[in-house]
Amino acid sequence: MxxxxxxxxxxxxFNTGWIRLYNEQFDAHLTRDMVRTWNGLLDISHFETMGEFWRWAEQGEAPSMFRHLxxxxxxxxxxxxxxxxxxxxxxxxxxxxxxxxxxxxxxxxxxxxxxxxxxxxxxxxxxxxxxxxxxxxxxxxxxxxxxxxxxxxxxxxxxxxxxxxxxxxxxxxxxxxxxxxxxx
Ligand SMILES: [Mg+2]
The missing domain is CATH 3.40.50.1000 (HAD superfamily/HAD-like)
Incomplete structure (x- = not known):
């Protein structure tokens, strides 16, 4: 099949990955179990929009968040x-x-x-x-x-x-x- x-x-x-990077870079203390809804990261992070989150996740010239999962x-x-x-x-x-x-x-x-x-x-x-x-x-x-x-x-x-x-x-x-x- x-x-x-x-x-x-x-x-x-995905959640453990972005939260680890986020905690490192923003001196935060988020945990994976805090994400309870689709797009729930907006409720627990400082990001106002998913567009803002994705711009951060790209990580400029460094490997993006998706390489760290x-x-x-x-x-x-x-x-x-x-x-x-x-x-x-x-x-x-x-x-x-x-x-x-x-x-x-x-x-x-x-x-x-x-x-x-x-x-x-x-x-x-x-x-x-x-x-x-x-x-x-x-x-x-x-x-x-x-x-x-x-x-x-x-x-x-x-x-x-x-x-x-x-x-x-x-x-x-x-x-x-x-x-x-x-x-x-
Ligand atoms: Mg999926």
Whole structure:
């Protein structure tokens, strides 16, 4: 099967990454669990708009924030297991300036994939199963491709959507894919 896998909030720990950089540069004491909503960083940081946040995240001439993200425990190992029998299709949304850092990050972290799409219109990439944490993407992909399996990686910033599957963690996702294989 073709497994369409999101990066931030699924494989890459976006919140821990930006918060670490933010605390270093602004002498702040934010923690990851303070982010409870989509775009929730505006509530806990000094940034007034997401545009302001993204301009900071670019980090001028230095490697951008996207080069500094950790992987979630078990994420890359799980993808390596899945890659034995399936195609791992990375589908991620990034600002234009983050494309090269994203490709470098995928390489640094040995993410097992032969196919990478950087796009906001994720549903256009045809996959059998999708895994995403964005409330908007989960809803849109399911609406545009109702015959495919849409998995919502459960995070504080998303809620259940009828017709989609809830995923607690990576072992849970492996079990769902395995179940699809055995049910044909
Ligand atoms: Mg995401």
């Amino acid at each position: 073709r497994l369409g896998i999101d990066l931030d909030g699924v494989v890459a720990d 950790d992987t979630f425990p078990g994420a890359v190992e799980s993808l390596a297991t899945l890659a034995r029998d399936h195609d791992i299709v990375i589908i991620t949304t990034k600002p234009d300036w983050a494309v090269h850092d994203t490709l470098a990050w995928l390489s640094d972290n040995r993410v097992p994939t032969n196919e990478i799409h950087i796009t906001t219109e994720k549903w256009r990439v045809s996959c059998d199963v999708y895994l995403d944490d964005s409330p908007e993407q989960v809803e849109t992909i399911h609406r545009m491709r109702p015959d495919r399996v849409m998995c919502r990686f459960i995070r504080p910033w998303n809620t259940p959507i009828e017709g989609t599957l809830d995923v607690d963690d990576w072992p849970d996702f492996l079990a769902i894919v395995e179940g699809l294989v055995t049910s044909g």
